[in-house]
């Protein structure tokens with residue numbers, strides 16, 4: 498009984514696709530050939546006097562049974578691959594997937610958060626997918642996973658990366674202006690590298706503010722070139738009057754408070770989500786990055802490339 502549950506999801510989904518595609522191609526060919534034959538065989542030229550028909554039991558039975566069996570076969574194959582995708586094998590590593598406008602957050606059993614889904618090669622990974630705001634879709638084409646992220650509801654899927662590498666994650670449901678930027682990656686790494694990741698030792702010695710802004714989805718709402726997407730552009734923002742009710746200037750303390758609880762700091766409702774999972778070092782790097790973009794126009798720190806440190 499265990500065997501069918503361990504069916505490779507990629508294989509199961511591909512088999513269903515090929516089955517439906519093959520049957521569709523076969524039907525298209527059969528129907529087209531039959532149609533052409535009927536047009537010629539029963540044309541008015543070949544049949545000057547119209548024929549009369551009075552039903553045929555066997556013909557009717559066949560055209561009821563054959564499509565029914567075909568469609569049931571497609572259903573069975575689809576159901577089988579759906580089960581293969583839904584039912585994670587026992588003992589799979591569990592990861593909570595939270596979609597928000599416009600980034601992904603992956604939470605591991607030990608409480609570690611990551612904007613990318615880092616997994617060890619060869620280990621089944623169970624995903625519990627949900628959203629904190631609007632409808633999103635978790636789409637990892639390499640693993641044939643496409644599952645809705647719905648606020649207030651948890652959907653499940655699983656996969657196993659058999660080869661080390663980086664596999665792209667998209668959002669498959671249009672979710673607002675930052676939708677196209679809602680990208681992330683499944684990073685399949687060796688067990689040792691994964692253990693290092695879980696222990697929280699970052700590969701880079703110093704966090705890069707621009708990379709964090711990208712990974713956290715900040716750039717979905719805040720441009721770096723002065724244009725307004727949803728929120729104010731990061732360019733030249735530091736030191737200016739904020740949109741908060743109290744009109745406080747955008748400074749280090751303001752940005753830190755904003756990341757912690759945006760609505761409370763602004764004193765009004767906002768689309769901006771909180772980022773409680775950011776480490777202190779990440780937050781500082783992010784604030785440094787903003788500061789580097791906020792210096793007086795014309796001087797250094799346009800922030801168009803590199804880490805953008807002042």
Ligand SMILES: [Cu+2]
Nearest residue numbers: 633668672679
């Ligand atoms: Cu989305």
